Ligand SMILES: Nc1ncnc2c1ncn2[C@@H]1O[C@H](COP(=O)(O)OP(=O)(O)O)[C@@H](O)[C@H]1O
């Protein structure tokens with residue numbers, strides 16, 4: 001469960017101060033899929049960074065599985081991300097000169113997983129995104145869709161409890177984008193990982209259990225799919 | 237991240253920038269090359285001088301004198317001193333002027349010989365000889381010395397005695413075999429050579445000569461120098477060994493008693509009579525450092541100045557050290573220059589890999605690990621450079637050694653460049669550490685990178 005409580009994020013100081021997030025609160029139940037929807041510059045990425053422990057809020061708290069991560073020291077926060085969070089970015093950020101295996105190996109190395117058990121987990125993750133044949137191929141030789149699948153393999157290899165995806169299909173054509181979406185939802189269901197997708201794609205947002213609409217740093221609306229447990233909190 | 241994984245990743249990113257890595261490494265390699273050669277030359281020179289000392293000095297023997305110059309390892313002190321009737325003028329070759337040295341007397345020699353910890357005493361006889369010849373042959377110049385068993389001269393014929401030359405015999409240097417028209421070195425053994433020594437002007441003849449000159453008269457009597465010819469049987473023919481120290485060629489080597497009587501003859505009537513610059517004193521068990529030092533302490537109480545053979549060895553060692561440091565400085569300067577190359581390369585590497593660093597940090601990699609990733613990349617550069625440079629120096633050194641030995645006539649089996657694996661490994665380790673230090677600031681920059689900034693795409 002992720003509980004966002006009165007998050008405010010301000011950039012700059014005094015006259016130049018800019019409030020990117022203004023008193024945002026909501027709760028995401030464990031295993032749910034959430035879309036953060038809004039126009040460019042509305043504060044989606046900022047929110048995602050704060051929820052994932054990449055950035056700190058100016059005020060407010062983020063409680064993930066009963067732990068307030070806004071209070072964590074940098075070392076504990078790094079560890080939190082290494083063990084609990086998977087990231088997928090619009091621009092993939094795969095290492096072009098590394099092989100697929102080496103790319104997927106990175107989170108395991110960061111989490112200090114023993115060498116012996118890595119190989120199996122890497123192969124498993126690559127298999128799940130259907131990139132087994134490309135295991136020893138350099139990432140630079142992959143297509144855009146394959147790169148994003150590789151990024152997904154990297155995000156899931158350490159079995160994170162939350163996967164954050166910032167515009168995961170933004171750089172892909174609709175056909176490949178759909179395949180990536182399918183994979184994301186598959187892991188959300190299979191692994192039970194909470195999925196947080198930042199998007200301005202309405203179709204993608206609709207497939208999620210929960211949609212959080214933000215505008216100019218404030219939540220305007222929270223939609224919950226009928227079948228799911230409704231989340232507490234919401235817009236003010 | 238575990239160190240092993242960091243090392244692997246650092247090596248991998250180097251492989252991805254091969255040309256840059258190699259070029260930066262080459263700068264280090266030049267320094268490594270110079271330093272490896274310097275170390276090898278230092279080893280070679282040290283080994284060579286050690287052999288020189290072993291072949292020319294008795295390790296149990298100390299030089300004992302009355303003048304503090306005996307212990308002076310630097311430039312001689314030529315400043316004016318209070319006059320002392322027991323001092324003698326010693327002049328140096330090359331127009332270096334003269335200095336006064338307090339000498340050792342026969343009385344001192346007697347005293348030294350009586351000491352319980354002294355095994356033997358050899359006064360330094362400086363014998364002024366005129367020429368050497370043999371019946372029917374020309375005259376040739378020579379130098380004479382008392383035999384020093386510590387010197388162990390190599391022989392062409394006959395053998396070098398272990399204690400002293402038999403009285404009335406001589407060890408003849410090989411050069412004279414041809415000059416004095418012996419058939420061979422072997423032929424010379426047992427044959428007689430004649431050595432002529434001279435006595436200085438006596439005071440009376442000099443006075444008379446001076447008095448006549450001053451009165452404007454042509455001197456009636458030209459002062460003549462008394463000379464004496466001594467017949468000596470050749471006991472052995474010596475040759476200059478590969479590790480012989482005397483650059484001027486070997487002297488004729490005499491029995492101590494013969495040397496003394498010749499010295500006395502050549503100094504009679506001068507203030508040098510019965511006086512010596514120094515004496516070589518063999519200490520009982522003096523091969524041992526502490527025994528030699530203890531004996532020195534006791535001798536100093538008797539107002540002697542002492543240079544033990546260990547100290548002499550140290551002095552020569554220091555000279556080699558200074559030489560090595562001078563050359564080493566060039567190597568160090570090269571290394572310092574290449575450090576800037578590494579810093580530059582590492583900054584570029586950090587800049588190029590902003591995204592990668594951002595991603596790694598976003599995924600929870602500690603700043604410390606990121607820093608080590610770059611430090612180790614620098615370490616790889618340092619190590620590769622070190623290995624390349626050392627290897628180059630080794631290959632070049634080993635192939636040039638025979639030529640150097642020949643050119644400098646060091647003698648067979650004496651290599652100028654001696655490579656020591658432990659030294660080379662140590663050097664590579666040091667260069668690796670230097671490279672890590674060079675990569676410190678760029679690595680810190682990488683560690684402090686903000687992942688959100690680094691991953692921003694718009
Ligand atoms: N480091 C920063 N300094 C100042 N302003 C920032 C910074 N990061 C983001 N912003 C601003 O905050 C707002 C929200 O940005 P962002 O969360 O990236 O929007 P979105 O992802 O919805 O496009 C934007 O107006 C952006 O310019």
Ligand SMILES: [Mg+2]
Pocket residue numbers: 044045046
């Ligand atoms: Mg954004």
